[in-house]
Amino acid sequence: MTDLVTLVADAAERWPARTAWRFPSEQNLTFAEVSELSAGYAQALRGKGVTAGDRVAVMLPNRAEFPLLWLALARLGAALVPVNMKYRSADTEHLLTDSGAVLLITEDTLDDLKPEPGFDQQPIDPAAIVNVQYTSGTTGVPKGCLLSHRYWLALAGSLVDEFPHLTDSDVMLTAQPFSYVDPQWNVVAALLSGAELVVLDGFHPSTFWADVRRHRVTYFYCLGAMPNLLLAMPQDSQDQDHAVRVVQCSAIPPSRHADLEERWGVPWFEAFGMTETGADIRVGADEHDELVGTGCLGRPAAHREIRVDDAGELLLRGPGMFDGYLGHPAPWRDGWFPTGDLARLDEQGRVYLVGRIKDMIRRSGENIAAVEVERVLMDHPGVRLAAVAGVPDEMRGEEVKAYIVGDVAENDLRDWCTERLARFKVPRYWEFRAELPMTSSERVAKNLLS
Incomplete structure (x- = not known):
């Protein structure tokens, strides 16, 4: 065959x-x-x-x-x-x-x-x-x-x-x-x-x-x-x-x-x-x-x-x-x-x-690339910096959490993502900060977010 x-x-x-x-x-x-x-x-x-x-x-x-x-x-x-x-x-x-x-x-x-x-x-x-x-x-x-x-x-x-x-x-x-x-x-x-x-x-x-x-x-x-x-x-x-x-x-x-x-x-x-x-x-x-x-x-x-x-x-x-x-x-x-x-x-x-060594989130069997969600978030005019990471979840394995620096309401960002991404990629948890930890190469130090 x-x-x-x-x-x-x-x-x-x-x-x-x-x-x-x-x-x-x-x-x-x-x-x-x-x-x-x-x-x-x-x-x-x-x-x-x-x-x-x-x-x-x-x-x-x-x-x-x-x-x-x-x-x-x-x-x-x-x-x-x-x-x-x-x-x-x-x-x-x-x-x-x-x-x-x-x-x-x-x-x-x-x-x-x-x-x-x-x-x-x-x-x-x-x-x-x-x-x-x-x-x-x-x-x-x-x-x-x-x-x-x-x-x-x-x-x-x-x-x-x-x-x-x-x-x-x-x-x-x-x-x-x-x-x-x-x-x-x-x-x-x-x-x-x-x-x-x-x-x-x-x-x-x-x-x-x-x-x-x-x-x-x-x-x-x-x-x-x-x-x-x-x-x-x-x-x-x-x-x-x-x-x-x-x-x-x-x-x-x-x-x-x-x-x-x-x-x-x-x-x-x-x-x-x-x-x-x-x-x-x-x-x-x-x-x-x-x-x-x-x-x-x-x-x-x-x-x-x-x-x-x-x-x-x-x-x-x-x-x-x-x-x-x-x-x-x-x-x-x-x-x-x-x-x-x-x-x-x-x-x-x-x-x-x-x-895992990859920057991925595994939610209910779905593979979600953090960078994909981050790009949509960064497209919002009220967002200055965004980082996305997975957080443990007993039912789904991991959930999507977004860390945001900017002047925008959570509901507005959730609606923004829902219009542009599959529902399973939309962050469930949101945390707004004045700044995010950065590496020497000006990338978000995700290991320091939690």
Whole structure:
């Protein structure tokens, strides 16, 4: 298997009448329909002038057209630029300008794009870029990660060939927006394994497990604040009445790990990955029991090498990584990707994170570049100096705090940010000062802010 187009064709041949996707509003598609409709959208996009090498931005909620358009673009040799539905003017403008997208598809324009017959599939280059996936990366404003067919097949293949060994007996579930990388790898893994994929319209803690039970889900992945939010829900006599065999989760709260497993009667497995590198490190079934509550990330996947350098930074290497950042210098260090995370290895080669060296804030699973928020704040005429940092938060991991020097009211600044940034990037806490501590190079000394 070398590319997404062959993957779709193979799935349609092996499981034509089986349900491939279940979306909100009973938008269900078989594997054969996924193949047919993705080809139909490819023909429609070709009629709009989209050709190989083009980039097309898609800003849609969780509906079947999102992955269908992605697969259609892959058929054309073009690339998807996912746009978060929460984005406002400044966020969206950056993505569209930076990516050079030739077209933006939204709910308002989707009615003008209908599947058309007669698509003639041309040969596919496995090295072709199929996604420009924006992430805040290690530093700075969001950068476009160039993801190829090989990236996606390496990621999905590791989930089929290795733990959790997804098969056509599984029912997967994702509750993240399709602009995230997580639902996208769920799509590829489901096509590769023959699993059914259930897509929710979003993450709703009060109804999440009811959806899991209703669809007889056997596997799901979660991250960020999701575990704590689920635990905060009232206990239910049906908590352990489900078909889930595996939960994979990034950054499981060590102090709550055992509580999660005891409440729902299913093992939760730590997993680590990045948009840039795919599925890298995970805890397997054989070591799960001894590692509950330790915060251990586990061991690298078979296709991934790891190293901790002299400064303590976690480095990754191996096939199936991204092809760099659009318009930015190559990030590699002698073939290794620097994660920006500080880590240590135990005597058995298992990985533990100990901190971050990047100026990033991790709020409810969202990566927020402090400099991105600072630039919006500094654009306000009443702000003379601004600094943004993360502060610990029991529920969300971190919250965004802004330190301001200027003559402006908090409400005015909050409204200013809300109009220009996604809501999750808007500072929750505000502190106004006469001055901020500075370094000798005239930069804010953030280590002296608290």
